[in-house]
Amino acid sequence: MKLQETPTAPAAASHTMRLGDGTHIFYRAWVPARPVRRALVLFHRGHEHSGRLADVVEALGLQDTAVFAWDARGHGRSDGERGHAPGFARLVRDVDEFMRHLCAAHGLAMEDISVLAHSVGAVAVTSWVHDYAPRIRSLVLVTPAFKVRLYVPFAIPGLRVVRRFKRGKPAFVTSYVKARMLTHDEEQARLYDADEHITRSISVDVLLDMHDTARRIVADAGAIRVPTLLLSGGSDWVVSTRVQRQFFKKLGSAEKRMRLFDGMYHDLLHEKERELVFEEVRAFLARDFEPRTPLLDADRVGYTFAEYERLLAPPSLRGIGYRAQRLAMRTGGRLSRGIRLGLKTGFDSGRTLDYVYENRARGALGIGALIDRAYLSSIGWRGIRQRKVNLERMLARAMRAVAGEDHEVRLLDIATGAGRYVLDALAAMPEIHATAVLRDHTPANLEAGRALAQRMGLDNVRFKEGDAFDPVSVAAESANIGIVSGLYELFPDNTAVLASLRGMAGALDGEHGYLIYTGQPWHPQLEMISRVLPNREGERWTMRRRTQEEMDDLVRAAGFEKLDMLIDDDGIFTVSLARVRSE
Numbered sequence: 124m125k126l127q128e129t130p131t132a133p134a135a136a137s138h139t140m141r142l143g144d145g146t147h148i149f150y151r152a153w154v155p156a157r158p159v160r161r162a163l164v165l166f167h168r169g170h171e172h173s174g175r176l177a178d179v180v181e182a183l184g185l186q187d188t189a190v191f192a193w194d195a196r197g198h199g200r201s202d203g204e205r206g207h208a209p210g211f212a213r214l215v216r217d218v219d220e221f222m223r224h225l226c227a228a229h230g231l232a233m234e235d236i237s238v239l240a241h242s243v244g245a246v247a248v249t250s251w252v253h254d255y256a257p258r259i260r261s262l263v264l265v266t267p268a269f270k271v272r273l274y275v276p277f278a279i280p281g282l283r284v285v286r287r288f289k290r291g292k293p294a295f296v297t298s299y300v301k302a303r304m305l306t307h308d309e310e311q312a313r314l315y316d317a318d319e320h321i322t323r324s325i326s327v328d329v330l331l332d333m334h335d336t337a338r339r340i341v342a343d344a345g346a347i348r349v350p351t352l353l354l355s356g357g358s359d360w361v362v363s364t365r366v367q368r369q370f371f372k373k374l375g376s377a378e379k380r381m382r383l384f385d386g387m388y389h390d391l392l393h394e395k396e397r398e399l400v401f402e403e404v405r406a407f408l409a410r411d412f413e414p415r416t417p418l419l420d421a422d423r424v425g426y427t428f429a430e431y432e433r434l435l436a437p438p439s440l441r442g443i444g445y446r447a448q449r450l451a452m453r454t455g456g457r458l459s460r461g462i463r464l465g466l467k468t469g470f471d472s473g474r475t476l477d478y479v480y481e482n483r484a485r486g487a488l489g490i491g492a493l494i495d496r497a498y499l500s501s502i503g504w505r506g507i508r509q510r511k512v513n514l515e516r517m518l519a520r521a522m523r524a525v526a527g528e529d530h531e532v533r534l535l536d537i538a539t540g541a542g543r544y545v546l547d548a549l550a551a552m553p554e555i556h557a558t559a560v561l562r563d564h565t566p567a568n569l570e571a572g573r574a575l576a577q578r579m580g581l582d583n584v585r586f587k588e589g590d591a592f593d594p595v596s597v598a599a600e601s602a603n604i605g606i607v608s609g610l611y612e613l614f615p616d617n618t619a620v621l622a623s624l625r626g627m628a629g630a631l632d633g634e635h636g637y638l639i640y641t642g643q644p645w646h647p648q649l650e651m652i653s654r655v656l657p658n659r660e661g662e663r664w665t666m667r668r669r670t671q672e673e674m675d676d677l678v679r680a681a682g683f684e685k686l687d688m689l690i691d692d693d694g695i696f697t698v699s700l701a702r703v704r705s706e
Contacts, residue, residue, distance in 0.1 A: 135177060140224045142196070142217055144209075149173070149200035150193040150221070152229070153180050161260070162236045163408065164225065165192035166218070166244030168390070169268070170206070170298060170322045172199025175315075179392050182401050185408070189229065193221055195244070199320050206324040207293050211247070211332030212692040218251040219688070222259075237408055239263040241392060242362065246337050253340050253347055254644065254690050254697070256671035261350040261412060263404055266389050269337040269370055270363040271330070274299070279334060282327050294327040304360045305390035308397075315393075332692070339694055341366060343645055344373035345426045346670040348415055352407040353381040354391055354400060361389040375426055378412055418673035419680060422617040431615060431667035434653045445654035452655065458491030461498050469659030470652075471613055473540025473568040479504045480511055480543050502693055503648055507609075509691040510641060511544045513698040514608055517689060518548045521604045521637040521700060522555050528635060532557035535602035535630055537591040537623070538610040539563050541571040542584070545606065550579055560600060562589035565659075594622045598629030605631050605638045608698075612643040613658070615667035617677060624681035628703060636703040638683050642674040645694050671697055679704075 135151045142148060151173045163185060165176045173192035180190050196217060197203035208214050225231055237260045240248035245267035252262060273279070285294050302312035315321065353371050355364045364383065371381045382403055384391060391400045421427055438445060456462040461478050468474045484496035498504070518534075525532050532555055536545055539561040549557060561584060563569050569586045576584045589596055591610055605627045611620045627638060646652070649666060658664035669677075674697075675685050683701035690697045 135180075138228075140221065140228070142220050144213075146196050146217075147202045148193055148196065148217070148221060150191055151177070153190040154229075155186065155189065159187050159189055160235050161187060162189040162191065162225070162229075162231050164222065164236060164238050165190065166238070166240035166248050167192065167195070167198070168242030168244055168266075169325060170198070170300075172320050172322075174199065174320060175318070176392070179401075182397070183405060185405075188408070189231075191225055191229075195247075197326075198322050204293065206295060206322045206329075207326040208329050210692055211250075211329055211336050212690070212694075214247045214329070215250045215254060215336075216690075218247055219255050219257070222251075222257065223687075233258050235260060237261040237263065239265065239404065240267075241265040242268045242389065243333065246333055246340070249347070250336050250340050250694075252349055253343065254671060254694050255688055256644075256675050259349060261352070261407065261410075263352045263354070263407060265354045265391050265400075266356055266359055266362055267353070267367060267370070268333070268362045269341050270366040271334070272361060272363060279331065282331055286327050286331060289327075295324040296327060296330065297324050300361055300389075304388060306388050306393045306395070308393060308395045311390070311393040336694070337366075339645065339647075341370045341373070344370050345375040346644065346672070348375050348377065348672065350378040350407075350410075350412045351376045351380075352403065353379070354403060355381065355383040356387040356389055356391055356394075357383050357385040358387060359389045377415075378410075380407065417676040417680060418670070419617055419621070419676060421669070421673045422615050422667065427668045427670060427673070430649075431665070434650060434665050438654055441650075442654065445651065448651070448655045456494065456498075458487045459495035459498050460485040460487075460491065461495050466657065469661070469664070470656040471664055472659040473563065473565060474571065476507065476609065477541045477543055477571065479507050482508060501648075503646065503652075503695065506691045506693055506695040510608075510696040510698060511547075513689040513691070513696075514544045514606075514639065514641070515548045515551070517639050517687075517698050517700050518545070518604070518606070519552060520687075521639060522548075522552060522557060524637065525603050525635065526555050530603055530632075530635055532604065533602040534559035534561075534604050534606065535600050535627075536561045536606040536608070537589065537597055537627065538607060539572065539586075540568050540609070541575055542586070543572075543575060544608065546572070546576055546579055546581055546584065549581055549584070557583060559584045560587055560602065561585070562587045562591065562600075564588065564590050592619045592623050594626030594629070597623065597626030600630040601632075602630055603632045603635050603637065605636065606640075608639070608641045610641075611669070611674070612641065612666060617673075621677050621681060624677060624683075628682040631703055634703055634705045638678065638701045638703075640674070640678060640699050640701065642669060642671055642697040642699065643695060644668065644671040644674070644697060647693075647695075675699070 172194045176192045194201040197207050245264040302315040387394045465475050484492045486492040486495040542561040653665040656664045684704040685701045688699040
């Protein structure tokens with residue numbers, strides 16, 4: 124789509140938008156007078172604001188491009204406590220909401236947008252690209268803060284102690300970075316020091332969460348396929364260029380370029396010889412990139428397929444540790460009710476998930492409950508419970524949308540387990556008339572679901588045995604909201620998943636049909652799970668990860684258009700909302 128002509132171009136226009144949590148975000152827009160197709164979105168470094176990028180927009184001189192720049196929450200003219208956010212994941216979510224707003228409010232297509240992000244902003248944007256898999260055109264990262272040089276010994280462990288003692292109250296650290304550490308340009312250093320909108324402090328929560336998120340993103344950079352330009356300062360006192368090189372080496376983009384500017388400090392956009400930087404940026408933004416091939420064959424070739432093959436191979440020297448873990452789980456671990464249930468029914472079974480959702484530690488001989496609490500508090504199960512919360516949020520949104528279109532809400536879950544998340548969502552919205560068909564291929568799961576629905580007093584739910592991978596039987600159902608949760612993550616084959624999704628498209632009511640689907644784009648314990656835990660078939664529980672881009676490509680190939688997504692703070696489980704695409 125093309126932007127409408129505006130009389131305010133080329134001068135900057137001021138705008139605000141409201142995030143999902145009510146926070147108002149200020150942003151600037153430089154829109155040419157004539158309609159244009161391409162756009163560039165700028166994200167400032169930590170402590171700064173969009174006003175610091177006005178000279179960058181002028182210097183770039185992109186006559187055929189609309190340019191936008193925000194003030195991140197807690198910065199500049201945006202709402203929020205200065206330097207604070209409710210975690211780094213919330214900042215990444217802000218990026219997603221802001222980009223979606225730009226598309227809706229300014230008539231842009233995500234495919235026509237390039238993004239340039241600096242330092243802390245570059246980490247937030249890279250995390251967004253990794254976790255949310257937006258279909259942006261290209262990405263420019265300027266001195267990304269994948270690892271901040273803190274200089275104080277044991278700074279990160281010390282900050283973790285501070286956060287623990289604060290008990291949820293915000294704690295702040297004042298930046299040690301002086302203007303002379305950012306640029307050799309004395310005038311630019313003076314402007315930085317005189318800028319009253321610079322936020323000198325940063326939240327400890329944001330700093331620690333960014334540190335952990337950056338480690339995850341650098342380790343899994345192979346999942347990112349967006350054409351990327353990475354610009355580094357050869358004398359950067361603020362962030363590590365070594366980690367930037369690690370990221371670049373792992374980056375999965377077929378079209379990528381890294382340039383290190385010898386002698387330059389951290390703020391490349393305001394360095395003495397910044398025209399060299401702008402030349403690189405202009406040349407990269409002007410390039411025409413080949414469309415990215417959908418990842419429909421990622422189950423046979425590519426990044427996560429190679430990882431899956433490594434998991435299936437015999438263990439390395441670490442196998443001794445995994446054997447010890449298996450022995451511990453099958454002996455003392457049985458005192459935990461949750462571990463005992465997992466060993467009996469499989470750690471991927473519906474009954475295990477229902478136990479995890481309950482989150483009530485139980486066990487034998489007193490110590491069993493302590494073991495069970497540690498088991499239920501593991502990072503994976505914490506993510507599963509957050510996935511349930513996100514599922515219910517997304518389901519409520521879809522139900523309100525269908526009811527608002529004057530349609531009766533008809534739900535279909537094709538692999539429901541005991542269906543707890545659907546039943547809880549229905550119970551929470553009694554004002555909406557809805558019916559539900561909950562299918563599963565395991566009779567024990569269906570019986571548990573029926574018993575739970577009866578206890579909750581829900582008589583508008585029908586449980587039905589069925590195969591989620593049989594597209595004919597799935598398509599024979601009739602619904603306007605389809606749900607598939609925690610299923611496709613367990614099966615490596617894309618052919619079966621695509622068939623199931625096409626069956627779901629057939630079951631939904633044309634343009635009024637919504638799909639809620641989950642993904643697992645990353646997991647820190649994949650190898651441990653594969654080496655230690657049995658699945659519902661009593662075999663090794665070895666999963667092939669699907670990046671969010673791959674999962675979204677499959678959904679798109681089945682005839683859906685993704686609308687929105689939620690993810691837990693650890694970046695493990697996603698819940699996405701899509702709608703049947705109108706051709």
